[in-house]
Amino acid sequence: MSRESAQQSAPQRPTGRAQEWDVAIVGAGPAGLATAAAALAEGASAVVVDSGEQPGGQYWRHRSEAAGIADDGALHHGWSEYLELRAAFDLGVATERLRYLPAASVWMARADDPGFTLFLAPAHGPGESSALPKSIRAKRLVLATGGYDRQLPVPGWDLPGVMAAGGIQGFVKQNGMLPGKRFVIGGTGPFLLPVAANIVQTGGEVAAVCESASLAGWIPRAHRAIGVPAKAIEGAGYAWTFLCSRIPYRVRTVITEILGDGRVEAVRTARVDGDGRAVPGSERLIEGVDGVGLGWGFTPQLELPQQLGVATAQDVDGSLIATVDAVQRSNVPGLFLAGEITGVGGSVLAVLEGRIAGRQAARESLGEYPGSTPRAELRAVRRQRSFAEAMHLAHPIPAGWAERLTEDTIACRCEEVPVGEIVRTRDDMAGDDARTQKGVTRAGMGWCQGRVCGFAVSCLAAGGGERPAAESLAQASKRPVAQPITVGSLLDLDE
Structure with missing residues (x-):
């Protein structure tokens, strides 16, 4: 089939009970948007199902478009790339080559012969959308479901005012306001930095950022960071924000207890040695706190991949991930995976994987020769994946927690x-x-x-x-x- 004829036949084609598409995509974050843009560029029809009420996912969560609030991207990284992907997405919707199903959950996926059937339900309860189909069919399926904050318990973390670090950032990006005034952020990994930066950008105060790692783990892996210089530039920006806002950044420090009567009021911290034991005399009490953000990396969201029988492995950070080949193809015929579910690596890697998955899925669905993925694209994926591995090894779950x-x-x-x-x-x-x-x-x-x-x-x-x-x-x-x-x-x- 030529691309011209594919574009003419792109709108949904009813086949029995379920609507059928060339490519179905679950998730509208960085990986999902990139997948949709690539599939549309190949002339395929596509449907995107997402639990969010507007495209962007958790990473590009932004102010309410339904309320007519424009987001200037000040709290985001890669906002220009989002706008580019969003333009292709909106054009696909306008030309009826792409159907967008927001606020919808895929609660079950079934591999048919050929293709896939996805069963849908409103994401936030009954009565949301009578227009939401009960099921849809597609020749090829791309799962880009992302991940969620990994959490470790700490005494007092069940108090009101304690949130996942990603939850605080999502709240700020979506509402333009803070769920508190003075925060302590604790855990491990570079993600703690943008959370703290977003807080001060929105008018809040960060009493401390407690990083459990020593950062010495980056020394033997510095060459991997050099391969992605944009990360260093981004890190320098955060360092400047911390300096200007006088945010204390304490390495090899953990939150040992969260205190309060009915809600968060104070946080107890301590420095730890290499075995995770508290260093005597290093304990501190930070008072006047009404918000705590905890983040220990992210966990891939694997419910749908596991339903379909995708092969899994354990990543270097201990998380369970889904395995794919060089073009994001899983072991299940016709099923592609992109983004955090193949290993947490950030938005840049998610976009790269989404482009590859969308292109391959579209070509297969149209019966075209798959072709080859550009070498530069594959090299970029390897560099980003290498950096992600270094990040996990430099910021491990702390011993002794x-x-x-x-x-x-x-x-x-x-x-x-x-x-x-x-x-x-x-x-x-x-x-x-x-x-x-x-x-x-x-x-x-x-x-x-x-x-x-x-x-x-x-x-x-x-x-x-x-x-x-x-x-x-x-x-x-x-x-x-x-x-x-x-x-x-x-x-x-x-x-």
Whole structure:
């Protein structure tokens, strides 16, 4: 099929109960937008399903377009690239070559022969959109579902005012205001820097940024950072912001306790040695705090890939990731993966992977010879992936984090399961995996279904702060219903 004829036939083609497209894309973040732009450029029809109410994902979350609020991009990195991708996205919608389904969840995906069927439901409850189809079909499927903040429990983290670091940033970007006035940010990794910078840009104060790593881990990996000079420029910008705003940046420092009566009021910190033990005399009490942001990297969102039987592996940071080949093709025929679900690496890598996946998926769906991916593009992917690996190794989960927990520290906030109960289940009932813990203690049984506590519970079940087994991590995201839905969504199914 020529590209001209493909473009003429691009609008949706009804085939039975489900609408059919050349390429279906789940997710409208950096990877999803890049996938859509590449697929459209190849002449394919595409449909994008996203739980957000507007394109951009978590990384490019911005002010409400429905309310007519223009976002100037001041709180964002790569905003010009977003505008470029968004222009291609909007043109696709305007020419009816792309259909956008916002505020929608894919709660189940099924591989057919050929193609895929996706079952949809409103992302935020019933009554949102009567126009939302119950299911759609596509010849090729690209999953770009991203990830979510990885969390580790700390005494007091269940107090109001404690949020994931990404949650604070998302709140600021979407609302243009802060969920507090004076914050402490703690965890590990470069992501702590933009969170703190966004807070001061929006008029808040950062009492301290507590980085658990020493940063010496970058010394043997400096050559990987040199390969992506844009990261160094970005880092220099944050350093200048920290200097101008006088933000204390404390390395090898952890939050040991969050204090407050009914909400956050103070934070206790300590320096730690290489074994994760608190250095005597290094404890500090930071008072007058009403917000805490915690971030220990990100966890790929793997519910849909695991539903479809995608092969997985454990990344260097301990997270479970989906595996792909050089053109983002998974082991499931016709299924491509892009972005954080193949390994957390940032927006630049996500866009690169999305372009490759979208191009290959579109060519296959149109019956064209797939061709080859430009070498420069593949080299860029390797450089970004190498940097991501260095970042994970330089900012590991800190040793000794589990030893600082008390028996009554909440591990699962949804079900209020304390650490002591998880430890007893591990020691007395051989509960060394997430599934056993979920069945016995209810950890991971709540609304988030283990997305917040799954990594930590798997670590605790494995034995203290040990690296969790890949099988245990898989249990936390393997479920027949990928997202919460109403019973009505099941009753409305045609099949």
